[in-house]
Amino acid sequence: MADHTEVEEVHEDSAADVTSAALEVAPYNVAGSRGPRFGAPLVEYVLRLGDDRLVLGHRLSEWCGHGPILEEDIAVANLALDLVGQATMFLGLAGELEGAGRDADALAFFRDGTAYRNALLVELPRGDFGFTMMRQFLFDAFSVVQLDALASCGHAQLAAIAAKSLKEAKYHVRHSGEWVVRLGDGTEESHARISRSLAELWRYTGELFERDVIDDAVEAHGIVFDHEAARARWEAIVHDVLQRATLEVPAPPIMASGGRRGRHTEHIGHLLSTMQSVARAHPGATW
Amino acid sequence: MEQPITAQADESALVAAFEARIAAGESIEPKDWMPERYRKQLVRMMSQHAHSEVVGMLPEGNWITRAPSLRRKMSLIAKVQDEAGHGLYIYCGTETLGVDRHELLEQLLDGRAKYSSIFNYPTLSWADMGVIGWLVDGAAIVNQTILAKTSYGPYARAMVRICKEENFHKRQGYEICATLANGTPAQRAMLQEAVDRIWWPALMMFGPSDTDSPNSAELLKWRVKRKTNDELRQRFVNLTVPQAIAIGLTLPDPDLRFDESTGNWEFGEIDWTEFFQVIKGEGPCNRERLAARNQAHADGAWVREAAAAHAAKQQRSSTQAA
Numbered sequence: 049m050a051d052h053t054e055v056e057e058v059h060e061d062s063a064a065d066v067t068s069a070a071l072e073v074a075p076y077n078v079a080g081s082r083g084p085r086f087g088a089p090l091v092e093y094v095l096r097l098g099d100d101r102l103v104l105g106h107r108l109s110e111w112c113g114h115g116p117i118l119e120e121d122i123a124v125a126n127l128a129l130d131l132v133g134q135a136t137m138f139l140g141l142a143g144e145l146e147g148a149g150r151d152a153d154a155l156a157f158f159r160d161g162t163a164y165r166n167a168l169l170v171e172l173p174r175g176d177f178g179f180t181m182m183r184q185f186l187f188d189a190f191s192v193v194q195l196d197a198l199a200s201c202g203h204a205q206l207a208a209i210a211a212k213s214l215k216e217a218k219y220h221v222r223h224s225g226e227w228v229v230r231l232g233d234g235t236e237e238s239h240a241r242i243s244r245s246l247a248e249l250w251r252y253t254g255e256l257f258e259r260d261v262i263d264d265a266v267e268a269h270g271i272v273f274d275h276e277a278a279r280a281r282w283e284a285i286v287h288d289v290l291q292r293a294t295l296e297v298p299a300p301p302i303m304a305s306g307g308r309r310g311r312h313t314e315h316i317g318h319l320l321s322t323m324q325s326v327a328r329a330h331p332g333a334t335w
Numbered sequence: 336m337e338q339p340i341t342a343q344a345d346e347s348a349l350v351a352a353f354e355a356r357i358a359a360g361e362s363i364e365p366k367d368w369m370p371e372r373y374r375k376q377l378v379r380m381m382s383q384h385a386h387s388e389v390v391g392m393l394p395e396g397n398w399i400t401r402a403p404s405l406r407r408k409m410s411l412i413a414k415v416q417d418e419a420g421h422g423l424y425i426y427c428g429t430e431t432l433g434v435d436r437h438e439l440l441e442q443l444l445d446g447r448a449k450y451s452s453i454f455n456y457p458t459l460s461w462a463d464m465g466v467i468g469w470l471v472d473g474a475a476i477v478n479q480t481i482l483a484k485t486s487y488g489p490y491a492r493a494m495v496r497i498c499k500e501e502n503f504h505k506r507q508g509y510e511i512c513a514t515l516a517n518g519t520p521a522q523r524a525m526l527q528e529a530v531d532r533i534w535w536p537a538l539m540m541f542g543p544s545d546t547d548s549p550n551s552a553e554l555l556k557w558r559v560k561r562k563t564n565d566e567l568r569q570r571f572v573n574l575t576v577p578q579a580i581a582i583g584l585t586l587p588d589p590d591l592r593f594d595e596s597t598g599n600w601e602f603g604e605i606d607w608t609e610f611f612q613v614i615k616g617e618g619p620c621n622r623e624r625l626a627a628r629n630q631a632h633a634d635g636a637w638v639r640e641a642a643a644a645h646a647a648k649q650q651r652s653s654t655q656a657a
C-alpha cells in the first residue's frame with residue numbers, strides 16, 4: 049500500500065512539473081479561433097458537392113436487393129449509380145484543385161467523418177422506403193436548383209460537371225416526387241408514414257440553403273450562387289409536390305446544421321466505417 | 336371421367352405435330368399448341384431461373400457498401416441492377432405461359448420454389464465479388480448460351496439478351512480477380528481463399544449428374560435443354576482452368592489433370608451430399624436468403640398498397656373527367 053501511494057505521488061509530481069514547465073514558456077496563448085478550420089475555399093466548395101452525392105448514393109445503395117418491388121430495386125440502383133458517378137466527378141475535381149495528390153478514391157475512402165462536408169440530411173439512416181424517397185425528393189429538388197445555377201457559373205470544369213449532373217437530377221426529382229405523391233395520396237397508413245418522415249426530415253433542409261464564408265470566397269472564382277433565390281425555387285417545387293401528395297408543409301422548426309464544416313451526426317462514423325473498411329485494411333492497394 | 340376417343344386422337348395428333356416441329360428445329364411461340372408437360376417444365380425452369388437472378392442479388396449486394404473504390408462500387412451496383420432486370424425479364428417470360436408473377440413470388444417466399452444452389456453460400460470477402468463474376472456468371476453463361484437455342488421462343492430470346500450482360504459480368508469479375516492476383520500478398524491470399532471456397536459450389540451449379548437428373552431426358556427430347564448437366568459442367572471446367580492458370584491460381588482439386596486423349600480437364604468427385612443438402616434448404620445461407628426476401632416483401636407491403644390505392648384513385652378521377 050505504501051508503495052502505491054509513493055508511485056502515485058511521483059506521477060502527480062511529474063504532471064505538475066510538465067504543467068509548470070509549459071507555463072514558463074512565454075508568451076503563452078491558449079486562445080484559438082471559434083470558426084471551423086477550412087481548407088482552400090474552392091476545394092471546400094467542391095467537396096461539399098461531391099460528399100452530398102457520395103453519401104446519399106451510398107445510402108441508396110443499401111437498398112439493393114431489398115426494395116418493395118423489383119422495378120424499384122432497379123430504379124433505386126439507378127439513382128445510386130448516378131449519384132456516385134456525380135460524386136466521382138466532383139471529388140476528382142476537388143482532388144485536382146487541392147493539388148496534394150489525392151484522387152476521388154483517396155478522398156472518399158481515406159478521409160475521416162469530420163473531414164466530410166456533406167449536409168446532415170443525406171447521412172441519416174435510410175429508414176423505411178417512404179423516408180428514403182422523401183429525403184431523396186427534398187435533396188433532388190435542391191440538387192436541380194443548385195446544378196442549374198452552377199451549370200452556367202464562371203468555373204468551366206465545375207460548370208461542365210454540373211451540366212452533366214443536372215440532366216440526371218431532373219429525372220431523379222421526377223421519380224422521387226412521384227413516389228412522394230403516391231405515398232402521400234395512397235392509403236391512410238402510407239399517408240401517416242410519409243407525413244412522419246417529412247416532419248423528421250424537415251429540420252435538415254435549412255442547411256442546404258445556408259450561406260457561409262466559403263460561398264463568399266468562391267465568388268472570386270466565378271461561382272455565384274444566390275441562396276435566397278435558390279430557396280424560393282426549391283420551395284416552389286417542394287410545395288407543389290407536397291400539395292399533390294396531400295401533405296402539409298411543416299412549420300419551420302429550428303434547423304439542424306453542421307455538416308458543411310464537419311460537425312456531423314453520429315451516423316457518419318458508422319456509414320464510413322462500413323464504406324471504408326476494405327480500402328483502409330489495405331492502404332496503397334489497387335482494386 | 337373418360338375422355339372421348341376423338342379428343343384423345345386429337346391430342347396425340349397434336350403431340351406428333353408438335354414434336355415434328357421441334358425436330359425440325361422450329362421455335363415454339365406462346366400462341367402455339369404445346370403439351371401440358373412441356374409448358375410445366377418450362378415454367379419450372381424459367382421460374383427457377385428468375386428466382387435465381389433475384390436471390391442472386393443478395394450475396395453480391397452484401398458488398399456494395401464496402402466496395403473499395405468508387406469505380407468498383409458503381410460496377411457492382413450496376414451488376415446487381417442487371418440481375419434484377421434479368422429476373423424481371425424472365426418473370427415476364429413466364430407470363431407468356433399463363434403464369435402470374437405474383438404466384439411465382441409466393442412460391443419463392445414460402446420456400447416451395449427452387450433457385451440456384453450457389454446463392455445459398457455466403458460472400459465473405461471482397462474477392463468474392465471477383466470470383467462470383469468469373470465463376471458463377473461464367474457458369475451461368477455456359478448454361479445460357481445453350482438455352483439461347485432452346486425450343487421455346489420467348490425464353491430463347493431472353494437468353495440471348497441476358498447472355499450479353501452475363502458476359503460483361505464475367506469479364507468484369509475476372510478483371511477483379513486479375514487485379515487482386517497482381518496486387519499485394521494480402522490481396523492474392525484473399526483471392527485464393529475465395530477461389531478455394533467457391534470452386535466446388537460453382538461446379539454444382541450445373542445440377543446433379545445426368546444419372547441423377549430426373550427431368551433431363553424429357554427436357555432434351557423437347558429441346559428445352561440441348562446438353563446434359565455433365566456435358567455443360569465439363570465445358571465450364573475446360574474453359575475455366577486455363578483462366579485460373581493465367582492468373583497464377585490453384586484450384587482446390589487434387590485430381591484435376593488434363594487428359595490429352597479427350598482434351599478435357601478431368602476433375603474429382605463432387606460432394607453430392609453437400610449439394611443435395613443445399614438443395615433441400617440446409618445450405619449455409621438458405622434461411623438468410625429466404626428471410627431477406629421475406630423481410631423486403633413484408634417491409635414493402637404498405638408501399639405496394641399505397642401505389643395501388645393511388646393508381647386506383649387516378650383511374651377513377653380520369654374516368655370521371657372523361
Ligand SMILES: [Fe+2]
Pocket residue numbers: 388417418421497501
Ligand atoms: Fe443474371
Ligand SMILES: [Fe+2]
Pocket residue numbers: 418472500501504
Ligand atoms: Fe450476372
